[in-house]
Amino acid sequence: TKLDTSSPWHARAAALQPDGRLFINGARVAAADGQTFDKHSPLNGLRLGTVARGQKADVDAAVAAARRAFADRRWAGKPPRERKRIMQRWSELVLAARDELALLETLDMGKPIGHSLAVDVPATANCLAWYGEAVDKLYDEIAPTADTALALITREAMGVIGAIVPWNYPLIMAAWKLGPALASGNSVVLKPSEKSPYTALRLAELALQAGIPEGVFNVVPGFGHEAGEALALHMDVDAIGFTGSTRIGRRMLACAAESNLKRVYNELGGKSAFVVFNDAKDVAAAARAAAGSVFYNQGESCNAPTRLLVQQDVVPEFMAALQDEARKYLPGDPLDAATEMGALVDAGQMSTVLGYIHQGQAEGANLAFGGRRVRTETGGYFVEPTIFEGVRNDMTIAREEIFGPVLGVIPFTTEADALALANDSVYGLQASVWSGQIDRAHRVARGLKAGTVHVNQYDEDDITVPFGGFKQSGNGRDKSLHAFDKYTELKTTWLRI
Ligand code: NAD
Numbered sequence: 001t002k003l004d005t006s007s008p009w010h011a012r013a014a015a016l017q018p019d020g021r022l023f024i025n026g027a028r029v030a031a032a033d034g035q036t037f038d039k040h041s042p043l044n045g046l047r048l049g050t051v052a053r054g055q056k057a058d059v060d061a062a063v064a065a066a067r068r069a070f071a072d073r074r075w076a077g078k079p080p081r082e083r084k085r086i087m088q089r090w091s092e093l094v095l096a097a098r099d100e101l102a103l104l105e106t107l108d109m110g111k112p113i114g115h116s117l118a119v120d121v122p123a124t125a126n127c128l129a130w131y132g133e134a135v136d137k138l139y140d141e142i143a144p145t146a147d148t149a150l151a152l153i154t155r156e157a158m159g160v161i162g163a164i165v166p167w168n169y170p171l172i173m174a175a176w177k178l179g180p181a182l183a184s185g186n187s188v189v190l191k192p193s194e195k196s197p198y199t200a201l202r203l204a205e206l207a208l209q210a211g212i213p214e215g216v217f218n219v220v221p222g223f224g225h226e227a228g229e230a231l232a233l234h235m236d237v238d239a240i241g242f243t244g245s246t247r248i249g250r251r252m253l254a255c256a257a258e259s260n261l262k263r264v265y266n267e268l269g270g271k272s273a274f275v276v277f278n279d280a281k282d283v284a285a286a287a288r289a290a291a292g293s294v295f296y297n298q299g300e301s302c303n304a305p306t307r308l309l310v311q312q313d314v315v316p317e318f319m320a321a322l323q324d325e326a327r328k329y330l331p332g333d334p335l336d337a338a339t340e341m342g343a344l345v346d347a348g349q350m351s352t353v354l355g356y357i358h359q360g361q362a363e364g365a366n367l368a369f370g371g372r373r374v375r376t377e378t379g380g381y382f383v384e385p386t387i388f389e390g391v392r393n394d395m396t397i398a399r400e401e402i403f404g405p406v407l408g409v410i411p412f413t414t415e416a417d418a419l420a421l422a423n424d425s426v427y428g429l430q431a432s433v434w435s436g437q438i439d440r441a442h443r444v445a446r447g448l449k450a451g452t453v454h455v456n457q458y459d460e461d462d463i464t465v466p467f468g469g470f471k472q473s474g475n476g477r478d479k480s481l482h483a484f485d486k487y488t489e490l491k492t493t494w495l496r497i
Contacts, residue, residue, distance in 0.1 A: 009113055009335040012103055020051030020197060020221060022058055023204040025065035026214025031222075032057040039197065042110035042343040043334055045379040051197050054222030059189065059230035062218040066160045066187035067236055069215030076157045076185030080136035087132025087183055090210035094125040097206060101171065101199050109167050109196040110343035110381065111297055112334050123463075124171040124203075127479075130463045131179030134481060143492070150495040155488040157185035158263075159238040162231040164224075164252075165200075166244045167193035167345050168300040168403075174200050176467070177241040180483035182207075182217060189218045189237070191228050193244075195345050197221035224248065229255065239263035241486060243302075245401075246426075246472050265476030265486045267302070267468055269401040270429030273422035274305035274458065275444060277415070278314045280434040281456070284321040289432070289458040290407065291325035295385045298331075298344055299353075299405035302473075303430040305458060307391075307398055308409045309418050315389075315411050319368065322387060322409070326369050329405070331382035343380040344404060350381040353404030357386055360397040365408060366390045393421050401427070415440065419447045428470030432458045451477070 020039065021028040030036075035053040040046060052058075070076060075083070094101065101124075102116035111120070143151035163177035174190060181188050192200035204219045220227050228248075232240055232255035239262055242252045249266035256264045274293075276286045294304045310318045332339035344350045350373065357371050370384030383404060391398050391408030398408055412418045422431060431450040435441045445453045451469045454460065466477035476486050 007335060009103065009337075012099075013107055013335060016103065016107070018049040018104060018198045019201065020049050021201075022052045022054055022062070022221065023201055023219040024058070024062045025218065026208050031055060032061065037194070039108070040346070041107045042345050043107060043378065043380045045347070045381075048107055049198075051194070051221050054191070054220035054227035056226070056230040058220050058222070059227055059234060062189045062220050063160055063231075063234050063236050065215040066189050066218055069213060070157070070159050070187045074213040075182075075187065075216045080138075083183060083185065084132040084136050086211040087135075087179075088129050090207050090212065091125040091129035091132070093206040093210050094121065094128065094203070097202065098122075101202060104198045104202065105171060105196075106334050106342070108198050109170060109345050110334055112332070112336075112339040112342045114337045114339065115297070120169060120171050124175040127172070127175040127179045127463055131183035134484075135183040138481075138484070148497060150497055152493040152495065154491050154493065155184070155484070156491055158487055158489055159186060160236060161186045161188045161487055162234065162237040162240045162262075163188055163190040164228055164231065164240060164242045164244065165190070165192055167196035168297060168302070170196040171199045171203065173243050174203060176243075176478040176483070178203070178217065181241065181487040182212065184484055184488050186487050187216045187218075189220060189231060191220055191222065191231055194221065194223050232256070233259045235260045237262055239265065239487065241265050241476075243267040243478070245269055249474060263486070266474035267476065267478055268472060268474040269427060270302045270304070270469065270473050271307060271399070271401055271425050271427045272303055272305040272430040272432070272450065273307045273309055273425070273448070274432040275309045275418050275422055275434065276311065276314065276318060277418070277433075277435040277440065278311040279436045279440070280314070281436040283314050283317050286434045287318050287321035288325050291322055291329065291385070293458045294407045295326065295329035295341055295405050298341055298383075300345065300349075300403050303452070304407075305430065305432055306402065306407045307393070307422075307425070308407055309412050309421055310409055311418070312411045312413055315409065319387075319389060319409065323369050326385040326387055329385040331374055331384065333378075341385065341405065343382050345381070347381055349403065350383060353383055353402060353406060356397055356400070356402045356404070356406060360388050360391070360395065360406075360408070363395045363397070364390075365395055365397060370405070393424055399425070415444065419444060423447070423449045426472040429468075429473035430454065
């Protein structure tokens with residue numbers, strides 16, 4: 001099969017030869033045992049390139065380089081203002097490489113090129129710059145104690161941070177770890193997902209170019225049970241910043257317990273509730289926000305509000321608006337700038353998603369829109385935006401994270417009923433409430449067990465606010481100044497005066 005070269009993006013894609021070698025101590029190297037694996041593109045199932053298959057020996061080399069860099073303070077010892085300048089330069093280099101990074105991201109994991117260009121690359125650059133900007137404005141503390149002593153409370157970089165990230169937002173998820181961990185002076189070993197390794201490797205090259213010294217930021221691509229486990233079990237890694245499934249989040253805690261009790265910060269799955277009351281000012285706007293939030297990124301978003309709790313009497317109006325919105329997300333060619341929904345990351349993810357759709361039907365939910373694989377002639381993994389109606393909260397499609405473009409509308413009658421249903425989930429990442437009554441909106445927002453609650457909207461987002469979950473959606477928070485807490489230790493120093 002030959003690649004389509006009909007548009008500029010197709011032509012550039014055909015010419016691309018991504019470098020999948022490891023990045024250790026400032027240089028591209030092959031895996032110690034020379035092993036590689038083939039990476040295929042979700043756009044057409046064709047081979048995109050080979051990637052080094054990192055193993056324990058490679059993780060050992062990366063951690064040793066990171067430790068050396070931390071120990072001689074080549075980065076941590078720079079004044080914060082100097083680290084800021086370099087982080088800003090890195091951010092500028094990321095923006096300058098926008099087209100290349102966006103194309104790699106799209107080819108690697110399937111999202112539309114327009115989104116990679118407009119969202120993923122700029123958000124990554126913004127995150128790196130923001131943490132650089134923040135780091136020279138953090139002051140330490142003096143505790144209010146006796147006048148014969150001073151108790152200084154200071155923050156210290158931890159040392160070597162292991163970052164393990166998923167494939168749904170490869171650049172952004174990496175940046176959420178790298179920004180605070182590196183700005184505060186740590187060294188990092190990053191393990192990108194085996195499904196989307198390329199942009200993280202380019203990010204490391206750009207970091208070196210910007211002036212982050214060699215050994216400070218290393219990338220070891222490979223599989224979770226190999227490179228991932230080796231990092232999580234490593235005796236010389238001080239903390240793991242993990243984003244991924246709840247299943248592997250458990251494993252991260254076990255690895256820490258089995259090794260050196262390293263800190264583990266888990267950002268895990270979700271099954272977010274989106275509650276629409278009959279007094280919502282604009283039911284169609286609610287439907288638009290719901291569709292946009294679930295179908296964006298092919299539904300492969302941890303915070304996708306896939307449980308739509310809608311008050312019984314507005315279900316018909318909501319359903320009509322929701323189906324109109326869904327039509328805007330029919331899958332298209334990810335290399336076409338107008339496309340709003342691309343391909344699922346791989347054949348395995350597609351069959352998981354289609355399996356859930358069949359299960360929803362088998363359990364008696366009404367398939368109101370979509371539900372099929374499409375664009376099969378391309379060889380890519382495209383699934384229609386899919387809407388189930390008449391879903392009960394105890395059905396599998398309401399309990400489990402599907403991680404695809406599938407949502408369920410669950411009717412409710414009273415406010416108490418809505419709150420109980422919304423909170424009846426092992427997850428608690430985000431939630432949304434739509435009501436024209438300010439007291440009700442506040443009451444329900446307060447009652448929702450979720451790390452982020454949106455009122456009468458869903459799409460506001462900013463690097464300045466924390467991101468993370470209650471319950472089995474994880475612990476710790478990415479983004480905002482709070483993320484510095486994950487990668488720094490508090491130290492108290494008593495001084496007699
Ligand atoms: P995953 O848990 O399968 O993999 C995540 C990462 O962990 C990958 O790099 C993988 O190689 C690695 N890994 C797998 N097994 C490992 C092991 N035994 N030891 C060490 N590392 C291992 O998740 P995924 O399929 O890549 O991503 C999807 C999941 O990520 C979803 O559940 C989604 O909700 C979640 N997610 C959460 C957030 C958040 O901020 N809460 C953001 C994005 C994605």
